Amino acid sequence: MTYDKKLIIGLFGFGVVGEGIYRVLKQTPTLQAEIKRICIKHPDKLRNAPAELFTTEADLLLNDPEINVVVELIDDAEAAWHIVSTSLGSGKAVVSANKKMIAAHLAELLQLQDENKTSFLYEAAVCGSIPVIRNLEEYYDNDMLNSVTGIINGSTNYILTRMNEDGMPYDEALKLAQQLGFAETDPSLDVEGTDAANKLTIILNHAYGIVSAPDDIMCKGITQLHPADSVYAKEKGYSIKLVARAHRVNHTDVAAYVLPTFVGPRSQLFNVRFEFNGVIIGTRLADEQFIYGKGAGRYPTSSAVLSDIAALRYGYKYEYKKLHTGVDYHISNDHVLRVYVSCENMSDVSQNDFIAIDETYNSQSRKYITGSINFDKLRKAAWLHNPANSVIVFGDSGTADSLPPESVL
Ligand SMILES: NC(=O)c1ccc[n+]([C@@H]2O[C@H](COP(=O)([O-])OP(=O)(O)OC[C@H]3O[C@@H](n4cnc5c(N)ncnc54)[C@H](OP(=O)(O)O)[C@@H]3O)[C@@H](O)[C@H]2O)c1
Missing domain, CATH: 3.40.50.720 (NAD(P)-binding Rossmann-like Domain)
Structure with missing residues (x-):
């Protein structure tokens, strides 16, 4: 119309x-x-x-x-x-x-x-002011994307930045995010990762034509992070970010999750701080591209709403082209992640669940394990839900390089 x-x-x-x-x-x-x-x-x-x-x-x-x-x-x-x-x-x-x-x-x-x-x-529903949906719909409509990886919740990114850079306690950083209008009315949506899972559900539809529900996406927020995790991250030169990621593991299977992630300085996401959002689109043809901007707040969000209202002047509609590519993508839980798990007692984590363990560390105050684990095993592990344990993914897990060679031109 x-x-x-x-x-x-x-x-x-x-x-x-x-x-x-x-x-x-x-x-x-x-x-x-x-x-x-x-x-x-x-x-x-x-x-x-x-x-x-x-x-x-x-x-x-x-x-x-x-x-x-x-x-x-x-x-x-x-x-x-x-x-x-x-x-x-x-x-x-x-x-x-x-x-x-x-x-x-x-x-x-x-x-x-x-x-x-x-x-x-609904451009404003995903990353506030950043035109993620319009780009996926219009620009990458014929690119069978390798991945979409992003910091897509401004509130948790603000909290993590304050905690990591200023040593601010979690509760104080959350209160500040709420005062500044970045947090959802119900802040558990942000800090438990649910808001990012909602956005990733929408992204999966426009990037891969997957019609899923937020419950289909494994998601862990930032509430279980422990101060010792920041010490580990600093020692290794990482920054801890809540990252949402969808990546193809083969021709039809797409991994999708929202998890705290160690991001290294070579990643574009490393410098995404405070309420800013950033999304890396791993394209099949043009390598990686990065879009960055404010993901929340009155005027940044209004900017996306304004752009949608303006698009109605010429009857713009999403065509959902990825729904009609002829490739039936679906979410897969059968892939491997490299993770760090910190805990109070080593017995709180089942080491048998790991495919390989790279390192274990045992101090009086905190213990950790790093290693590779099948995603489905991690998803179903009872110890994952122990509030005393925290799980952080290494950001280099499952990159586009792990795609089988025939999927690359
Ligand atoms: N804030 C952001 O930066 C941001 C960014 C991206 C997306 N969003 C999304 O934008 C939406 C609005 O967020 P917000 O931050 O503007 O929320 P908000 O500041 O809490 O405002 C919510 C508004 O909704 C009204 N309202 C609630 N229930 C209603 C109902 N049943 N009928 C009519 N009005 C109703 C409230 O009315 P009263 O004024 O009478 O209480 C209030 O004006 C949410 O879906 C949010 O997820 C927000």
Whole structure:
């Protein structure tokens, strides 16, 4: 659908991002996009916008035939699903930033777009301001990518940077991330790695045509990291980052996980600090390319929302070309990772689970093991869930070099 008429917007949410896009649109008159009404949850909050714009009645927006674009920027995934599915069902174009809702309803959202032939854009849902989805959709649409590896959660990256560089305690760093508006309303989504798993679910769809659920992705956040891990990292010249990674292990199998990772200085991710995000796209034809920018915050996120709204002027839709390549990619758990596991007692980790052990270290305060392990064995290991143990992947595990030679030109 192309819009020769004005974009008449129904905006849901007036928080960090919702108020951001309201202000940005006011300063972008050339776009000819007008916010007709704003739906919020708490009517008594003070708002920096005319009172007559606000309502708590979602149906006033959803049933308004003049509203042709719904911009969904709320922090409630269930309510967001109702808003987005109803809007798409009635032929409205939708822009959303809600990675939790999108990852949870990916298959249904694909079907809704197919049935209603309307645009559903969500660049802000993955890495805030960085155009990851649009690049995967448009630029790498015919490249059978080797890998997508990134720091895709600004809040945990901010916390880890503060902890590693300033020695700030975890709780203080988390509070600061929340004050600065980088953290999700429910911060466990960030620190447990769930937010990154939601984003990786979306990335897997655009990079490999895999329609999965966040639960299909192994994910460990940063809550189990121990101060001794930072000491190890510093000694070896690494930085600890929460990294999301998808990489082809053969022609049809893709490894996918979110895990704390040792990143060395030769990696582009090494200098991705604070709330910044960075994504390395391992292409089959052009080697590695790196995109970097702010993954959260009012205006960086509004920038992606603005770009999606602007794209509606020419009826832009995702084509999901990787769904139609004829190659049936799926997530595989049968591959090998090099890991470091630190623990209080050596008996807390089953060394028999390892394919090979490179090093064991035993001091009074902390012990660690480094070695290779089958991913499926790691995923299922009971000791992985012991809160006293921490697991960190070596960032050089499973690089594109490990692909069988016939898959490289
Ligand atoms: N913050 C970021 O940097 C960032 C980055 C990328 C993506 N996102 C995503 O953007 C979305 C919004 O995040 P945010 O940080 O802007 O959240 P926020 O500051 O917590 O604001 C949430 C807004 O949603 C409204 N709301 C909640 N439930 C509602 C409902 N059922 N109906 C109508 N309005 C409702 C709230 O209303 P009241 O004002 O009345 O409470 C509030 O205005 C989330 O999906 C988030 O994951 C955020």
